[in-house]
Amino acid sequence: MMLMKRRDFLKVGAAAGTMASLYGCAGGGKASGHVVVVGGGYGGATAAKYIRMWSEGGVQVTLIERNPTFISCPISNLVIGGSKTMEDITVSYEGLKNKWGVRVVQDEVVAVDAAKRTISLAKGGSMSYDRLVLSPGIDFMFGEIPALDNADAQAKILHAWKAGPQTVALRKQLEEMKDGGVYALSIPKAPYRCPPGPYERACLVADYFKKNKPKSKVVILDANEDVMSKKGLFTKAWSDLYKGILEYRPNSEVKDVDVANTTAILEFDKFKADVLNVIPPHRAGNIAAKSGLKLINNRWVDVDWLSMEVVGTPGVHVLGDAIFPAPTMPKSGHMANQHAKLASAAILNMLSGEAPSPTPVVMNTCYSYVDTKQAIHVTSVHQYDTATKTMQPVKGAGGVSAARNEMEGKIAMGWAKNIWADMLA
Amino acid sequence: MKRISLLAALALLGAQGAALAADPNLARNLAATCANCHGTNGNAVKGAGIDALAGVPKDKTLQKLADFKSGDKPASIMHQIAKGYTDEQLDLIAGYFAAQK
Numbered sequence: 001m002m003l004m005k006r007r008d009f010l011k012v013g014a015a016a017g018t019m020a021s022l023y024g025c026a027g028g029g030k031a032s033g034h035v036v037v038v039g040g041g042y043g044g045a046t047a048a049k050y051i052r053m054w055s056e057g058g059v060q061v062t063l064i065e066r067n068p069t070f071i072s073c074p075i076s077n078l079v080i081g082g083s084k085t086m087e088d089i090t091v092s093y094e095g096l097k098n099k100w101g102v103r104v105v106q107d108e109v110v111a112v113d114a115a116k117r118t119i120s121l122a123k124g125g126s127m128s129y130d131r132l133v134l135s136p137g138i139d140f141m142f143g144e145i146p147a148l149d150n151a152d153a154q155a156k157i158l159h160a161w162k163a164g165p166q167t168v169a170l171r172k173q174l175e176e177m178k179d180g181g182v183y184a185l186s187i188p189k190a191p192y193r194c195p196p197g198p199y200e201r202a203c204l205v206a207d208y209f210k211k212n213k214p215k216s217k218v219v220i221l222d223a224n225e226d227v228m229s230k231k232g233l234f235t236k237a238w239s240d241l242y243k244g245i246l247e248y249r250p251n252s253e254v255k256d257v258d259v260a261n262t263t264a265i266l267e268f269d270k271f272k273a274d275v276l277n278v279i280p281p282h283r284a285g286n287i288a289a290k291s292g293l294k295l296i297n298n299r300w301v302d303v304d305w306l307s308m309e310v311v312g313t314p315g316v317h318v319l320g321d322a323i324f325p326a327p328t329m330p331k332s333g334h335m336a337n338q339h340a341k342l343a344s345a346a347i348l349n350m351l352s353g354e355a356p357s358p359t360p361v362v363m364n365t366c367y368s369y370v371d372t373k374q375a376i377h378v379t380s381v382h383q384y385d386t387a388t389k390t391m392q393p394v395k396g397a398g399g400v401s402a403a404r405n406e407m408e409g410k411i412a413m414g415w416a417k418n419i420w421a422d423m424l425a
Numbered sequence: 426m427k428r429i430s431l432l433a434a435l436a437l438l439g440a441q442g443a444a445l446a447a448d449p450n451l452a453r454n455l456a457a458t459c460a461n462c463h464g465t466n467g468n469a470v471k472g473a474g475i476d477a478l479a480g481v482p483k484d485k486t487l488q489k490l491a492d493f494k495s496g497d498k499p500a501s502i503m504h505q506i507a508k509g510y511t512d513e514q515l516d517l518i519a520g521y522f523a524a525q526k
Contacts, residue, residue, distance in 0.1 A: 050457070053465070054450075334461055341457040345450060357448050363458050363509060365502060379502050381509020397509030401501070408501055414473040419461045421470050 031055045031351040033130035036119060038109045038287065040065030040093060043319030043336035044135030045423040050344035052100040059351060062127065063096060064119075066108045067164070070424060073194065074333050074367075075416050076163040080171050081204030082212075083372040089163060095425040112291035114313045131347050134293075134301075135319040135336065136285025137162070138193050144281050146256055153259045161193060161279045173275045174205060179213040181274035186221045186254040186264055187228075188281040191300075193321045193331045196229035196378065198222075198279060200368035203234070206242040207371045218246040221264060221271060223253035229330075230368060230378055230400055237370035237404055254278055284322035293318065300324035305390050307346035307356045308339055317343045326391035329382055330364055337419060338362035360384045362391060367412035375408040376401040452517035455510070459518065467522040479525035486519035 032055075037048045040063050048063040070091045078084035096102040108122040112132065120126045140159060142149040148157060160170040174183065183205055187198040202220050209216040227234055227248070238246050256265040262276045283289075283299035294302045294312045301318040302311040305326065310316045320336030329335060339362065346356035363381040370376060380398035382391035401408060456467070459478065463469050467479035478486060492498035493507035494515075507515070 049465075054453070337461050338458060341454065341460075345454045345457075349450075357451060357454060359448075359451070361455060361458055361510070361514070363506060365462065365506070377502055379505050381506060383509070394509040397505060397507075399505040405501075410474055411501060414470075414475045415462055417470045417473040418464055418475055422460045422465050425465075 030058075031348040032058050033351045034060045034062070034128070035131045035133060035347060035351075036127060036129040037061060037063045037133040037135065038119070039135035039137060039285070039320075040067070040070055040096075040104070041135060041137055041320065041336065042333035042419070042423060043340045044133060045070060045093075045096065046337045046340035047133045047135065047319065047344050048096055048102045049100050049423060050341055051347060052102055054344060054348055055351075057101060059348065060103070061101075062103045062105060062129075063093070064105045064107055064109055064121070065093070066106065068106055069093065070420075071163040071167075072333070072416065072420065073161075073163045073197075075413075076160075076167050077197065077201045077204050078369060078372065079163075079167050080160060080174070080201060081208045081369075081372065082171065082175075083204075086168060091420050091424050093424065099425070109287055110290075112287065112316065114291065114316050117315055130315070130351060132316045133319065133340075133343060133347070134285075134287060134291070134316060134322070135340070136287045136322050138282040138284065138321050138331075139286045140280040140282050142280055145254060145278060147259055148257055148278065148280060153257070156259055157257055157262065157276050157278050159279050160277060161197075161282075170275075170277060174208065177213070177216065177274050180215040181213070182217045182219060182272075183209075183275045184219045184221055184264060184271055184273035184277065186252075186276075186278040187223055188279055189223045189253065190228050191325060191331060192279065192282060194333075194366075195330050196234070196366060196368045199227060199229065199234045200370070201277075202246060202248075203237055203242070203368075203370045204372070206238075206246045209245055210242065214245075216245070218242070219271065219273070220246070220248045221252040221254055221266070222248065222250050225250050229366075230376055233376040233400060233404060234368075234370070237376075241371060284318070288318065288322055291316070296324040305342075305384055306358065306360060307350065308343035309346070317347065319343055326382060328380065328393045329362075329391060330366065330378075330380075332364055332366050334366060334415075334419065335362065335364045337423060338364070358384070358386070360391075365415065367408060367415060369409060369412065370404050373406050373409045374404045375412045376404050377408055377412075452521040455514050456518045456521040459522075466525045468525070478522040481522055483516075483519045483523040486522060487515065490515045490519065 037044045048061050072089040075089045093104045109119050111120040118128045158170045160166040206218045254264045263272045301323045308317040319339040321331040342360045365379045367375045367377045378400045381394045385392040463478045469475050469477040493503040
């Protein structure tokens with residue numbers, strides 16, 4: 001392990017030379033040290049790049065990610081609907097390695113010792129850090145839906161709420177479903193990852209049915225009492241575009257499933273589908289609880305909003321969907337990218353012996369497709385509030401689309417290309 | 426680069442000016458909140474249909490932002506986002522992007 005590290009520092013040292021020529025105009029950063037980033041999604045990949053970029057190569061960064069490539073959750077509903085492919089939502093980690101000198105390790109962190117500032121890896125060995133960034137995303141609470149709490153059931157009743165093999169598998173189930181079949185999508189109680197995502201998925205599956213299997217139906221079983229995001233825009237799309245195809249049922253929490261009969265079991269009712277897509281309730285990625293981090297409601301990590309540092313665990317910063325969100329702040333990839341920049345700036349200050357900026361700002365933009373061409377958005381800006389010590393949404397700012405439109409459908413793809421480059425290129 | 430943003434911040438000395446000027450990275454940090462859509466340091470992906478901001482003169486960006494904020498310039502989302510930042514913050518952001526290549 002020591003040998004590997006020494007070799008790595010040499011390699012990173014060489015990359016730092018490249019960095020100086022890339023950013024020759026900037027003055028020398030004071031920060032140095034080793035930051036380990038766990039999780040190469042919207043949060044972690046952004047942090048890895050920005051720490052290298054803003055430290056002008058002065059800080060060594062190791063990114064630990066279990067998957068060989070980045071696969072985006074945003075846009076993945078278009079793969080499920082059939083208008084995009086997995087290739088369209090997959091981006092390599094080569095840019096982080098080659099352009100930014102990030103050491104990318106394909107492995108999984110199994111333990112964090114925050115007192116000793118070390119992590120242990122699944123493939124063996126350990127690594128020390130000066131600051132640790134955990135961007136673990138979410139893990140599912142399968143125990144809340146007892147019959148789903150085993151691998152066989154999970155292979156049949158999919159969530160497809162992490163983009164990857166489940167995205168492909170759900171698409172295949174929809175393709176194999178006979179015309180006249182029923183696709184049911186179960187949404188957990190908020191907070192969950194990507195508030196408008198399930199409603200977008202329902203639209204895109206309905207669009208696929210409308211064009212290819214017109215006798216088929218989409219039924220949304222929502223555990224919440226109402227549509228959680230962009231309500232007016234979604235309900236208008238449903239009545240304008242998918243009347244007779246898409247049905248919305250609020251207050252319909254799925255408590256269990258009958259796997260053999262692809263049936264959702266609700267409190268007082270059952271619902272049989274041909275394709276049953278259950279998004280279970282989720283919580284911070286398992287490594288958060290395993291690391292002994294302070295969780296709120298036993299689910300989400302409590303962070304200091306000036307640095308994203310975990311309350312009670314110095315040296316560990318958590319980003320993205322895993323955190324207990326500030327008021328009205330969504331769990332989104334865009335927001336995870338913003339958390340990463342806030343944390344990167346704070347970490348560089350802290351590694352230089354300075355306090356984090358006292359006035360951080362983050363903002364969110366989220367597009368949802370209502371068919372393969374038209375999209376709608378929601379946006380918000382959140383400024384740090386010293387009185388409440390959290391991020392507060394700016395009143396009078398933010399909002400949603402006036403109406404669904406094709407221009408936003410084009411901008412949504414532009415958003416994806418730009419944010420993927422902002423993270424990975 | 427840092428010196429320019431510090432000067433921009435110093436030039437603003439208003440009610441919040443002293444606090445803002447104390448942080449030489451504030452302009453950089455604020456501008457990074459735009460990068461998701463407009464590209465790292467304002468270098469948007471070419472052909473993706475979103476404006477690059479790197480190297481755009483500060484006055485031009487500031488005027489656009491002011492028009493978004495007042496509602497004079499129609500937009501899909503920028504009229505909603507611009508309202509979330511103070512005029513001092515927008516000034517720092519525009520100054521930062523103007524200094525980028």
